[in-house]
Amino acid sequence: MAELGEADEAELQPLVAAEQQKAQFTAQVHHFMELCWGKCVETPGNHLDSCTENSLSSCVDRFIDTTLAITSRFAQTVQKGGQ
Structure with missing residues (x-):
């Protein structure tokens, strides 16, 4: 197998990092x-009852809110570090 040169490794590094982020x-x-499934779905069936649907919706909302808060905080930290 041929070895990669420094230029090849430098070119691959961002691609590998992006794939690692996707996997994460x-x-x-x-x-x-x-x-959310464990907290909200007691017994799987052919349809979701309103209680289960509300629970899943709330769980998703909390996940999205948390993700946005973390992303925002990370962006602020990066901005402060770049100044």
Whole structure:
């Protein structure tokens, strides 16, 4: 197998980092789905009752709010570090 040169490695590094971020995000979404499913769905069936639907909706809302808050805080930290 041919070895990669420094230029090749430098070119691949951002691609590898992006793939790692995608994998991390996917893992977080799967974990989140398991948590919400465990908290909200007592018995799986052919349809969701209103209580289960409301619970899942609230769980998703909390996840989105938390993700946005973390993203915003991270962006502020990056901005402060760049000044």
